Amino acid sequence: MVIDTSALIAPLAAASRAEEISARLTEAIHLGLIADGEQLPPEVELAQQFGVATMTLRESIASLRERGLVETRRGRNGGTFVKRSLEPPEEPDVARLSDVSVGWLRDAADEQLAIAGLAARLAAERAAPRSVRLIVGLVDQLVAAETRGARIKADSRFHIEVAIATRSDRLVRREVALQAEVAGMLWLPHLAEEDVAAIVREHHEIATAIAAEDGEGAQAASERHVRANLRRLTAAHLHLLEDSSRENPR
Template identity: 30%
Template sequence: MARDTGPAGAAGDRLAAVLRPVRAGNGFEEALEQILQVVRLGLVPAGERLPAERELAQRLGISRVTLREVLKVLQDQGLVEARRGRYGGTFVRPRADGGGGDELRRRLAGVDIDDVLRFREVLEVGAAGLCAAQGLTDGQARRLREALEHTRDAPPADYRRRDTLLHLTLAESCGSPTLTGQYAAVRAAVNDLLDCIPLLVRNLEHSQRQHAALVEAVLEGDADGARETMREHCAGTAALLRGFLT
């Protein structure tokens, strides 16, 4: 059985999968990258507040001056907004709908879609097989079931965020912070691509059936089944993205 790393359902624990001390030489750049991942992965939903400046600065190992420079960039990009007062702070703004020509070109500039999708598949298939083969603790199994349940009957506008959290929960269950960090990065890139294409109800229904089969295979210790289900799931997303974007 895998070692239980503690409750990961809380927002702080979710952020721990992405936020980590940066290296001194690239503190600003790495802090910006990590907070962008938090926003792009939906770890803090639109309309909700990022952790307080003191907490963020401590997590990242940077000064609050550097952190404020990072948050200013995010404000300038329209990703967050600062509110003053007793209930103030830095809040995540709703993302604009994808599909506009300029926005699409900006997001696709310099992106090797095939490379992103291949790397995503390698990580996801490997994580699914590993979790099934090594087994999950009771706590990990509970969190995976809860993440799956949260994707059921999700409103379309929130489906991709909840889908992301389900996949991130599985990656975290491997017990490898390196794998989790790599997955968070590639999933953020995938989400940027997904934001460029429309939500298709039929695809969401199919995806949800695959999610259920995947979780069942993992919990039953069926490593081959988990890998194959995840491979098929990734292939479906890849087909949509290549169809719309290439």
């Protein structure tokens, strides 16, 4: 007998699949894996590629459209096109950071501790020389980055490259989803220059431990970095709340 479990699991699974796909596409666009102006394949074809229902894919594309990452044109030469701005607008990230609770930020950091901490450890134990070069290079890229867009990119690519070095598909996917959620909120004008310098230092520590094949050191450095980022995000969130209550006094 075949038991149909789809009614039990489908709604939840479908929602998270749509989120996973939009996180994946968001990061792909931010990281430049898809060129600016490139047309996405037709919905049916793309849905097949991801192995999801067309409705699920449509949901993912809609959330990309809301974030201004794609635009859909009608007509004979119509379709959905990638709109990669090198400088993603601040407003959506400011809005998200003021809407979330500190509890939500702590929860996201808990997941990041598990994923990024372990990824740094395994990267130190496993990374191929090419991966180590890329990771070290991405610290320099963050130092050189001067704009918000360039910093978001150097920051998330660093963490994704560490996950890639572990050779674990699953860790990479989780890290990509986390970066899509959090990186934009970290790099907002509330972030002080000394925090920027501290983030560079923290990335440098992680990279150095990975290059030295020091698993425990890499994990500890990565966990310190996640905790420091949680404090930065929380401080920025609280500032945003104060600003908005000053503007809209009750």
